[in-house]
Amino acid sequence: MSLRNALLGLLVFRPGSGYDLLKMFDTSLGYVWPAKQSQIYGELTKLDATGLIKVTEEGPRGRKQYSLTPEGHAETVRWLTESRESRPQRNPMLLQTFFLGLLPREEAVQRLLDHAETSAKEHDTLVALRDTEDWDKDMLTVCGRLVLEHGIRQRVLEQEWARWAAEQLRAGHVVDPDGGPTGAPGKETDVAESSATGTADA
Amino acid sequence: MSLRNALLGLLVFRPGSGYDLLKMFDTSLGYVWPAKQSQIYGELTKLDATGLIKVTEEGPRGRKQYSLTPEGHAETVRWLTESRESRPQRNPMLLQTFFLGLLPREEAVQRLLDHAETSAKEHDTLVALRDTEDWDKDMLTVCGRLVLEHGIRQRVLEQEWARWAAEQLRAGHVVDPDGGPTGAPGKETDVAESSATGTADA
DNA sequence: CTTCCACCTGTCAAAGTTGGAACGTCGAGC
DNA sequence: GCTCGACGTTCCAACTTTGACAGGTGGAAG
Numbered sequence: 001m002s003l004r005n006a007l008l009g010l011l012v013f014r015p016g017s018g019y020d021l022l023k024m025f026d027t028s029l030g031y032v033w034p035a036k037q038s039q040i041y042g043e044l045t046k047l048d049a050t051g052l053i054k055v056t057e058e059g060p061r062g063r064k065q066y067s068l069t070p071e072g073h074a075e076t077v078r079w080l081t082e083s084r085e086s087r088p089q090r091n092p093m094l095l096q097t098f099f100l101g102l103l104p105r106e107e108a109v110q111r112l113l114d115h116a117e118t119s120a121k122e123h124d125t126l127v128a129l130r131d132t133e134d135w136d137k138d139m140l141t142v143c144g145r146l147v148l149e150h151g152i153r154q155r156v157l158e159q160e161w162a163r164w165a166a167e168q169l170r171a172g173h174v175v176d177p178d179g180g181p182t183g184a185p186g187k188e189t190d191v192a193e194s195s196a197t198g199t200a201d202a
Numbered sequence: 203m204s205l206r207n208a209l210l211g212l213l214v215f216r217p218g219s220g221y222d223l224l225k226m227f228d229t230s231l232g233y234v235w236p237a238k239q240s241q242i243y244g245e246l247t248k249l250d251a252t253g254l255i256k257v258t259e260e261g262p263r264g265r266k267q268y269s270l271t272p273e274g275h276a277e278t279v280r281w282l283t284e285s286r287e288s289r290p291q292r293n294p295m296l297l298q299t300f301f302l303g304l305l306p307r308e309e310a311v312q313r314l315l316d317h318a319e320t321s322a323k324e325h326d327t328l329v330a331l332r333d334t335e336d337w338d339k340d341m342l343t344v345c346g347r348l349v350l351e352h353g354i355r356q357r358v359l360e361q362e363w364a365r366w367a368a369e370q371l372r373a374g375h376v377v378d379p380d381g382g383p384t385g386a387p388g389k390e391t392d393v394a395e396s397s398a399t400g401t402a403d404a
Numbered sequence: 405c406t407t408c409c410a411c412c413t414g415t416c417a418a419a420g421t422t423g424g425a426a427c428g429t430c431g432a433g434c
Numbered sequence: 435g436c437t438c439g440a441c442g443t444t445c446c447a448a449c450t451t452t453g454a455c456a457g458g459t460g461g462a463a464g
Contacts, residue, residue, distance in 0.1 A: 017441095017442070017443090018442075018443070019440095019441065019442050019443080022442095037443095038444090038445080038446085041442095041443070041444070041445095042444095042445095045444095059441095059442085060441090060442095061441055061442050061443085062441095062442060062443055063441080063442060063443085064442090064443085
């Protein structure tokens with residue numbers, strides 16, 4: 001339901017075609033709300049039908065420029081005001097982490113360190129972006145920066161956490177079914193045979 | 203595609219019925235990978251058909267206890283080893299933040315502070331959980347703790363970021379179309395009229 | 405002995421997402 | 435004059451997720 005709001009949000013600032021919007025998703029908004037071309041065009045058609053946006057201009061290559069209608073603007077503000085239902089987010093990386101005990105210990109540690117490194121690279125990319133001179137020319141100025149900063153902090157967190165977690169595993173804080181901490185460099189460090197529930201986060 | 207792996211992962215530790223698995227999702231795994239009952243039962247049927255799991259016991263109330271087959275175990279390990287495609291995650295909160303400039307300034311600030319408070323509450327819940335005595339009785343010991351720790355750190359980040367962001371907005375680091383920083387307590391602090399791209403993160 | 409709750413499964417429609425194919429056009433450069 | 439890349443749209447099949455409905459059983463408490 002939020003792709004719809006993302007599109008409306010972008011159209012508040014300036015009218016644009018499906019292609020324009022697609023570009024914005026690819027270069028920026030997509031970092032917090034990915035969307036494919038097929039989905040965007042489809043949603044635009046629906047929004048047009050609903051009357052939240054309308055075609056205000058038709059360009060050369062069959063280009064259709066959409067603009068927000070007053071209803072569309074109202075809907076956007078309503079959406080921003082609406083209370084967010086904070087549902088847990090899917091996180092493939094944490095899901096895997098949950099079951100990392102099934103891998104040999106060194107392999108598990110490596111997985112975590114890889115994550116740290118990936119995050120470090122992403123971090124650098126985002127920082128470079130933040131420090132770009134012409135930022136203000138291309139981006140939603142203020143709030144875009146807030147979101148970008150979140151991304152940067154997030155990457156720092158991922159790095160620190162992953163290294164900490166790797167250390168935990170490496171240090172042998174692994175408890176086998178019988179309870180004692182294991183130091184064995186054995187093949188498979190299958191953890192927690194006896195119980196199958198865990199707790200995590202979003 | 204990962205619900206499948208989540209189910210397999212849980213079944214590695216002990217056989218269980220759809221109902222058992224549902225419980226685990228509700229109380230723990232669901233924090234990193236939410237799933238509804240209808241989805242779980244459906245997926246179990248499919249996994250059974252594929253031969254990755256099989257019914258090893260039928261209980262009183264039509265209960266079907268599933269266990270991993272060797273193929274299922276192999277698949278789980280394969281999945282853990284497989285490289286993760288780090289696709290950006292959807293984040294409704296950041297999506298809204300992106301467009302927060304459409305709200306009157308004080309309202310926007312309040313949105314951010316609300317987020318901080320929500321995160322603080324979640325943080326406390328997770329910390330309480332971490333410090334629970336009988337943790338090891340109910341949870342996947344080691345890796346579950348790693349994931350839990352991630353959740354805790356994440357909540358700290360959210361709080362700090364949200365307060366920082368609120369401060370940024372409040373401090374009037376808002377640039378109007380003409381470029382100058384705005385201090386006006388005006389009705390609508392519509393930001394960034396002139397440009398419609400932003401950059402964010404996952 | 406009845407009632408209620410926890411247990412336990414199944415199915416379905418609707419919506420959201422993914423990934424890809426297909427098709428046409430304008431402009432720049434060779 | 436041709437080609438190629440960027441522009442620009444539409445459609446579709448497959449899969450995932452959500453939310454609800456529908457139904458049946460065992461045991462404990464009153």
